[in-house]
Amino acid sequence: MNYKKLGNTEINVSTICLGTMTWGEQNTEKEGFEQMDFALDQGVNFWDTAELYAIPPKKETFGNTEIIIGNWFKKVKKREKIVLATKISGPAREYIRGGGNNYTFDKMNEALNGSLKRLKTDYIDLYQLHWPERNTNMFGRLGYEHNENKNWNQFEDVLENLDKFIKDGKIRYVGLSNETPWGVSKYLELAKNGKLPRMMSIQNPYSLLNRTYEIGLAEISIREKIGLLAYSPLASGYLTGKYMNNQLPKGSRLERDGDFWTRYNKPNTSKAVNAYYNISKKYDLNFAQMSLKFCEIQPFITSLIIGATKMDQLKTDLESVNMKLSEDVIKEINEVQKIYPNPCP
Numbered sequence: 001m002n003y004k005k006l007g008n009t010e011i012n013v014s015t016i017c018l019g020t021m022t023w024g025e026q027n028t029e030k031e032g033f034e035q036m037d038f039a040l041d042q043g044v045n046f047w048d049t050a051e052l053y054a055i056p057p058k059k060e061t062f063g064n065t066e067i068i069i070g071n072w073f074k075k076v077k078k079r080e081k082i083v084l085a086t087k088i089s090g091p092a093r094e095y096i097r098g099g100g101n102n103y104t105f106d107k108m109n110e111a112l113n114g115s116l117k118r119l120k121t122d123y124i125d126l127y128q129l130h131w132p133e134r135n136t137n138m139f140g141r142l143g144y145e146h147n148e149n150k151n152w153n154q155f156e157d158v159l160e161n162l163d164k165f166i167k168d169g170k171i172r173y174v175g176l177s178n179e180t181p182w183g184v185s186k187y188l189e190l191a192k193n194g195k196l197p198r199m200m201s202i203q204n205p206y207s208l209l210n211r212t213y214e215i216g217l218a219e220i221s222i223r224e225k226i227g228l229l230a231y232s233p234l235a236s237g238y239l240t241g242k243y244m245n246n247q248l249p250k251g252s253r254l255e256r257d258g259d260f261w262t263r264y265n266k267p268n269t270s271k272a273v274n275a276y277y278n279i280s281k282k283y284d285l286n287f288a289q290m291s292l293k294f295c296e297i298q299p300f301i302t303s304l305i306i307g308a309t310k311m312d313q314l315k316t317d318l319e320s321v322n323m324k325l326s327e328d329v330i331k332e333i334n335e336v337q338k339i340y341p342n343p344c345p
Helices: 029-041 064-076 105-119 155-167 181-194 217-224 235-240 253-257 269-282 287-296 311-322 327-339
Strands: 003-005 012-014 016-019 046-048 083-088 124-129 171-177 199-203 227-230 301-306
Touching: 003 301, 012 016, 012 301, 016 029, 016 311, 029 064, 029 311, 064 105, 083 105, 105 124, 105 155, 124 155, 124 199, 155 171, 155 181, 171 181, 181 199, 181 217, 217 227, 235 253, 235 269, 235 287, 269 287, 269 327, 287 301, 287 311, 287 327, 301 311
Parallel strands: 016 046, 016 301, 046 083, 083 124, 124 171, 171 199, 199 227, 227 301
Antiparallel strands: 003 012
């Protein structure tokens, strides 16, 4: 396994992070336990979850994933071996603390204590804001439309709330998710000027089908040491090849919940996937592993969040850390990006 520092801390995290959002929906607790046991044995020391999980989000499954992880901690007594990350929901559904904005002190306190209880732990290593409260671009939305609505908790207030939780020993570090260059820069500026908690990571999408992170956030990640925790590095399975030729494997995300997983169903997706797949075949590389390794070697990346639903998928994905990509492979991947730039932003 490979490791990198989390932000400007001294914490080493594996460059593969165990994603967990399917546990409690697509995956049973037993399967989640099996994945955690195997991942830890392979050197993965970084788990990512959220209060919102399992996915697709429903009232009935809210918090299920954290419960499964907590039950594993209770069983194996290995909490100290894991760098544990979770997230508080942004503006949310009615069943999450009555809906609306969530970054007031009272709601954040309730959310954090709920996560701690479900996870059966006294502290969270990395507590992340799942998505912004303000009106901005996220989850693949393009075409920013400015809205002067001030009905969101100001960054200074949010950082002061997080500071209290850090001083209480409930969280160690904080991070962002689904954030923009402006949001990241503002949080960093306010933290420095006000001596408030510094954001250590950004959890945004990044894959061969979506390299928009490179446009503005990559430079911030490198210069400010606030690395990317890349979610969906396999584009919900599209970059494994399993959906090629209109295949829809039984039990897959698209077969189960096709109406929810629409982010990668775009006009040029299949063309780009086919082009990248042909590169993997030309150089006799596993397609999924090639897709992951290209992401892992980017200098702004801290870790790739892998969400496997089957053990054979997890094993294949973890092997990607041992792969080497030649200059020719990288060059050809970049040529495809020029032809089909970010088909799934």
